[in-house]
Amino acid sequence: xLTGEAKPVNKEISSKVYGGTxxxxxxxLAKVDRVAELSAINQIMKLVESAQSAKAPIQxxxxxxxxxxxxAIVILAAIxxxxxxxxxxxxxx
Numbered sequence: 001x002l003t004g005e006a007k008p009v010n011k012e013i014s015s016k017v018y019g020g021t022x023x024x025x026x027x028x029l030a031k032v033d034r035v036a037e038l039s040a041i042n043q044i045m046k047l048v049e050s051a052q053s054a055k056a057p058i059q060x061x062x063x064x065x066x067x068x069x070x071x072a073i074v075i076l077a078a079i080x081x082x083x084x085x086x087x088x089x090x091x092x093x
Contacts, residue, residue, distance in 0.1 A: 008024055011017060017030055018040060036042060 008022070017028070
């Protein structure tokens, strides 16, 4: 699971196994050398969480642009609609 093999991979004596390893048959005697907080999968989860919570610098620029751009476009669209609506139903149209 952790190393990405699509098919089962044979392990030899003293090979490392990871959390999520599936034993196909037989029995296994494994020595735990890291607690859950220090495991590779936990470290990957922490990195993903920190990447998701961190904002990219360009995101701040995009937020500032969107703060003014979206309302400006909505107002412009409303003005255009009012103009064309009044042109259709006025004496000029």
